Amino acid sequence: MxxxxxxxxxxxxxxxxxxxxxxxxxxxxxxxxxxxxxxxxxxxxxxxxxxxxxxxxxxxxxxxxxxxxxxxxxxxxxxxxxxxxxxxxxxxxxxxxxxxxxxxxxxxxxxxxxxxxxxxxxxxxxxxxxxxxxxxxxxxxxxxxxxxxxxxxxxxxxxIQLSFLDVVGTKTGALLPTGQAREIIDGIEVTCLDAATPTLLIAAEAFGLTGDETPAELDANGPMLARLEAIRREAGRRMGLGDVSHCVLPKPVLLSAPGTTEATLRARYFVPHRCHKALAVTGAIALATAISVPGTVANRIATAAGRLTDGESLAHVRLEHPSGYIDLDVEHRGQDPHDVARVSLVRTxxxxxxxxxxxxxxxxxxxxxxxxxxxxx
Known part of the structure; x- marks a missing residue:
């Protein structure tokens, strides 16, 4: 019919x-x-x-x-x-x-x-x-x-300006669902974070990558993808999301220092089994939030790259991705980096x-x- x-x-x-x-x-x-x-x-x-x-x-x-x-x-x-x-x-x-x-x-x-x-x-x-x-x-x-x-x-x-309100804990109720800014899964340091969407943040170097690989190169890296999926499933369990084998959350993100002084951080975002050719808006919001949270993988890499100082909360973030850049404005309540009132960006x-x-x-x-x-x- x-x-x-x-x-x-x-x-x-x-x-x-x-x-x-x-x-x-x-x-x-x-x-x-x-x-x-x-x-x-x-x-x-x-x-x-x-x-x-x-x-x-x-x-x-x-x-x-x-x-x-x-x-x-x-x-x-x-x-x-x-x-x-x-x-x-x-x-x-x-x-x-x-x-x-x-x-x-x-x-x-x-x-x-x-x-x-x-x-x-x-x-x-x-x-x-x-x-x-x-x-x-x-x-x-x-x-x-x-x-x-x-x-x-x-x-x-x-x-078209989009302003996302109260982005913290959208699916788990907490910015750091496991209670830790960094933890170890399968011998790799990760951050489990929920802001606009649950994400799993990992330094690209943990997989022996530079972070500037193309999506096609990453999609062809079978052993890396298999290990990343195993870590994602365990992260989902720790975040209280249960068995995520048939769910796209949490989204894995590989992070590295940006290739230019214009950006705050470089990202390779997975959806979750293929690398995004750009960067999802919700994933960008999660990263923009994570950069200012002390102890996260994102915060550690951005600090080491000289993009912010210890204890600083960034009001503007530029993220480098495979297709270019995405800019976000982050508004915190007071000086608490864990309490984000809104994140705004422009799309078309x-x-x-x-x-x-x-x-x-x-x-x-x-x-x-x-x-x-x-x-x-």
Whole structure:
């Protein structure tokens, strides 16, 4: 049986995928998951029978609906679809896809545009955290054109400022879920940290790497990937996330001193079994937070590289990644490096197409949800 659903395909930051209304999806979580698998073409390496792009960065779905949260305009549920497999992970947030949530909400009438800048208040259901999206809307229309360039995306577009509020402990309830800034797993020093997303921070040199390897080189390093996955699974257990063998959290990050004086730190971010060709927004927020926390792997490397002094909290961080740089502003409450009030950065987005998406399905439960009440994850 062939089903259809209204869809807008958008690029958000360095990611891309379909944006859907929750009210257009099946009501049960099981049927909703099956729908996402089918429309993305999961189960085939090329996702040839769906709109997935055969890469983790282009096998993502954003689900948006009006919010009943008193401080939010819309809810945003992110879904990471496993292309080769048939799994959907609702645990992580995606800050890059979030870049297009504000424009999508305005385009679909969920938020009334203002003349100039429209602030769209988003509640991310994956983490139960709030984000403010500042969308350019001259003449009360979303403006996608501009001079802002972000690494990993060709050309330029209008800048969209994202401010992530209260990023600490999004999945575990603590910045340092194990209670330690550094610990040893399988003979390697690591930091387990949760800010915007749970991460596992490791010095690249611990694997005999320089840190400037390309994603292709890292993806081809089978022994390193196998050991990294074993460490990630143990880190997940220690962080209270349970068995993470079928979950993308925590995300491993290899860190090293930056290659230029312009950057604070250099990162290679995994998603989690392949190296990101740039750097996830949530991962960048975690690193920007970790740099100022005494004792973390990130803090140790940045201090040794002369990017900050002992006890200093950085208000601005520039991270070097395989495609360039990402800049973040960090606002702490008082002088406590563990207490981050907000992290802001600028991304871009683009509307690619709008129309009706057709996909196969056999599930009998295809009743549309009246509201975004089933908060998966």
């Amino acid at each position: 062939i089903h259809s659903i209204p869809c807008i395909i958008m690029r958000g930051g360095t990611s891309k995928g379909p944006f859907l209304r929750m009210s257009d999806l099946p009501e049960s979580t099981e049927a909703r998951t099956e729908t996402l698998l089918n429309l993305m073409g999961a189960g085939h390496a090329l996702q040839i029978d769906g709109i997935g792009g055969s890469d983790p960065l282009t096998s993502k779905v954003a689900i948006v609906e009006r919010s009943d949260h008193p401080d939010a305009d819309v809810d945003y549920l992110f879904a990471q679809v496993d292309g080769p497999g048939r799994r959907v992970d609702f645990n992580p947030n995606c800050g890059n896809m979030l870049s297009a949530v504000g424009p999508y909400a305005i385009e679909t009438g969920l938020v009334e545009p203002q003349d100039g800048i429209t602030v769209v208040r988003v509640c991310n259901l994956n983490t139960q955290r709030l984000i403010e999206c500042h969308v350019p809307t001259p003449g009360r229309q979303v403006d996608y054109e501009g001079d802002t360039r972000i690494s990993g995306v060709p050309g330029s577009a209008a800048g 987005a683009r509307k690619i197409m709008a129309g009706t998406l057709y996909y196969p399905g056999t599930t009998p439960d295809h009743r549309p949800a009246a509201a975004m009440t089933a908060r998966t994850g």
